[in-house]
Amino acid sequence: MADNPGNAAAPDGARQPVTARVVIGWLLLIPGMLLTGGSGLCTGLFTIMIAINGGSGPELSGDGMFLIPLIYGGPVILFGALLWWIGVLVRGRRRRAALPSATEPPASPS
DSSP states (O other), X not given: OOOOTTXXXXXXXXXXXXXXXXXXXXXXXXXXHHHHHXXXXXXXXXXXXXXXXXXXXXXXXXXXXXXXXXXXXXXHHHHHHHHHHHHHHHHOOOOOOOOHHHHSOOOOOO
């Protein structure tokens, strides 16, 4: 596999150009984070609310009530997590420049 010059470390500390992979990765990553976070919070709060008010009335009774938030919120959470994961994969790993001390031989003790 050929190296992508956009991901290679720039010499002398110069900034790397932003590649299309990075932009597309962030465009997938941000909505994925928002969907996962928002839907997870909503699903969690509704599950807690059902657990607290489970025996208070006929409209919130039954063991199947715990599944309702998961049925409605679960697919949205999974879709957001999938977008998040694909965004991370598309961005790829950024290579860092080697530290100068790592390439030089260690100084001999005097």
